[in-house]
Amino acid sequence: MTKDSVCVVTVTYGDRWEFLEKVIKSIVSYPNVLEIIVIDNASKFKIEEKCKEISEKINVIRFERNMGSAIGFNKGIEMACKGNTEFIWLLDDDNMPEEQGVNYLVNNYRKIENETGVDGGLALLSLREDRKEYVMSAEKGNAFSFFPKENSFLGVHFKDITYKVFKKITSYLNRNSAEKSLKKNLSTVKVPVAPYGGLFFQKDLIKEIGLPNKNFYLYADDHEFSYRITRFKKGIFLVPDSKIIDLEKSWFLAKNQGFLLSLIHSQSSFRIYYSVRNRIYFERKDLVTNKFIYNINKFLFLFILNSLCLIFKKKQRRELIMRAIQDAESNNMGVNDLYTLK
Numbered sequence: 001m002t003k004d005s006v007c008v009v010t011v012t013y014g015d016r017w018e019f020l021e022k023v024i025k026s027i028v029s030y031p032n033v034l035e036i037i038v039i040d041n042a043s044k045f046k047i048e049e050k051c052k053e054i055s056e057k058i059n060v061i062r063f064e065r066n067m068g069s070a071i072g073f074n075k076g077i078e079m080a081c082k083g084n085t086e087f088i089w090l091l092d093d094d095n096m097p098e099e100q101g102v103n104y105l106v107n108n109y110r111k112i113e114n115e116t117g118v119d120g121g122l123a124l125l126s127l128r129e130d131r132k133e134y135v136m137s138a139e140k141g142n143a144f145s146f147f148p149k150e151n152s153f154l155g156v157h158f159k160d161i162t163y164k165v166f167k168k169i170t171s172y173l174n175r176n177s178a179e180k181s182l183k184k185n186l187s188t189v190k191v192p193v194a195p196y197g198g199l200f201f202q203k204d205l206i207k208e209i210g211l212p213n214k215n216f217y218l219y220a221d222d223h224e225f226s227y228r229i230t231r232f233k234k235g236i237f238l239v240p241d242s243k244i245i246d247l248e249k250s251w252f253l254a255k256n257q258g259f260l261l262s263l264i265h266s267q268s269s270f271r272i273y274y275s276v277r278n279r280i281y282f283e284r285k286d287l288v289t290n291k292f293i294y295n296i297n298k299f300l301f302l303f304i305l306n307s308l309c310l311i312f313k314k315k316q317r318r319e320l321i322m323r324a325i326q327d328a329e330s331n332n333m334g335v336n337d338l339y340t341l342k
Helices: 016-025 046-054 068-081 100-116 132-142 158-173 177-182 203-210 223-233 258-265 269-287 291-311 315-329
Strands: 002-011 033-041 058-063 085-092 096-097 122-128 188-193 200-201 236-245
Touching: 002 016, 002 068, 016 033, 016 046, 016 096, 033 068, 033 085, 046 058, 058 068, 068 085, 068 203, 068 223, 085 096, 085 100, 085 203, 096 122, 096 203, 096 315, 100 122, 100 177, 100 236, 122 132, 122 223, 132 188, 132 236, 158 258, 158 291, 200 203, 200 223, 203 223, 223 236, 258 269, 258 291, 258 315, 269 315, 291 315
Parallel strands: 002 033, 002 085, 033 058, 122 236
Antiparallel strands: 085 200, 096 236, 122 200, 188 236
């Protein structure tokens, strides 16, 4: 195994070559990136041919149909673990790292190891500037007030209502708050969960926490996977110096609606179904410590949901969300044939 070496793993699909090409070209010249693994989830382009034109260090694994992010990253990480690199860096196919981003990760990994006096067992996370909860965590030096509390139901907790109303008002009045925050001093901070995009760890960590859960198909599989590092190991440290630019915004960020309103207004049924089902499954498995409080928050969520669906005349959307809730509570995971990727 080569010390300080990195294998980048990414998953692509559809007609996203314009994003993937930019990402690959931005990282292929990094001296410590020895391998790039691309999982091709039935892209419309000949990804392997195009990648070989760029560099021989790129390995492409193609699925003939879109298998989702959970299976994609499961396979990519599994392949990376068989290689000769020390670290694995996960990136979405539209994650453009800034220059020196990977060097900041390697250097901070060694620094945190030295500070804790223990080898391995941790992960780092690059900062994605459109993820406000991570920006604010780095600004404040404390992440846990910006993430859902234990016993929340789809992020709803009765203790947060007043705070979230205030936050929505101030967020509207200060629409560029994330950009302003980035101009302030940002510190390395421990975070409870992480997206795949930007997550960095030693490959030996997988022997202890396992691979992503294939039964999630897509959505929330990254949080369930990364939370194992928080729950069983030394945790995840956000490194603000290692920045990533998202070339395309996530669906629930694109219109700045927040997760709850996105559930009501999104045009994609499969996104709603898997986001709700998988997040509830994750919450019930890992975050519920008091069922009474959890059920209070569930009641509160359903009251808000019913009110919004009534206001916006979204009866069918309510039925879809309720079906997803029931499947999560019945542990009915895996691919639902009613909601499949193309």
